[in-house]
Amino acid sequence: MFSNIAEFFSSGSNLVFFVFALFIIGGAIFMISFTKVVHMVVAVAFSFLSLAGLYVLLEAEFVAFVQILIYAGAISILMIFGIMMTKHGEDNGASSGRPLHNILLGIGILGLFGIIFYAIQTADFPAENVALAQDNTLEIGMRIFTDHVIPFELMSVLLTVAFIGAIVVAKREEE
Structure with missing residues (x-):
């Protein structure tokens, strides 16, 4: 069972995958x-950037670039603006059940890790050779603007309506 671990860590790409996963x-x-x-937003942005690293490892550069632009950049900035525009009270009191909560959390994490580790070690993954596109960005563009053009346009209309709705709500609160 543990021979798979040595085989896993013998490859550099698997080691990089493990680091990004951590x-x-x-x-x-x-x-x-x-x-x-604010610290939560920074932690989420760190997770988003690490996920973009996994996409680069999987040779999906376009998805990695979009992950950095949209999630690590735009969503994190949006969260920070939301935090700055709202009022927050100081919460200095910590809950008294925190040590027990941390112990139970650690036991749960170790149990979940053990179950997932066992499932992965005993699973039989068939090896399939899949032909990858030479230029995946071109292939994504061709798919979006040929096969999926109607959902793409509907999504742009939906985002425009949401943006206009946000402006209307902001104007009402200002008055």
């Missing part, structure tokens, strides 16, 4: 553990 999981855990909202 960064993603670490950012997610920090996000739910932090108490200050």
Whole structure:
């Protein structure tokens, strides 16, 4: 069972995958553990950037670029603007059940890790050779503007309506 682990770490790309996976999981855990909202946003942005690294490792450069632009950039900035525009009270009191919560959280994480580890080690993954596109950005563009042009246009209309609605709501609160 453990021979698969040595085989896994013998490849450099698998090692890089493991590091990015740890960064993603670490950012997610920090996000739910932090108490200050700005620190949570930074942890989420760290997870988004690590996920973009995984996309580069999978040779999906366009998806990685979009991940950085939209999630790590725009969504994180949007969250920070939302935090700056709202009022927050100081919450200095920590809950008294926090040590027990942390112990139970650690036991749950280790149990989940053990179950997932066992499932992956005993699973039989068939190896398939899939022909990859030479220029995946060109292929994505061709698919969007030929096969999926109607959903693409509907999504742009939906985003425009949401943007106009946000402006109307902001104007009402200002008055």
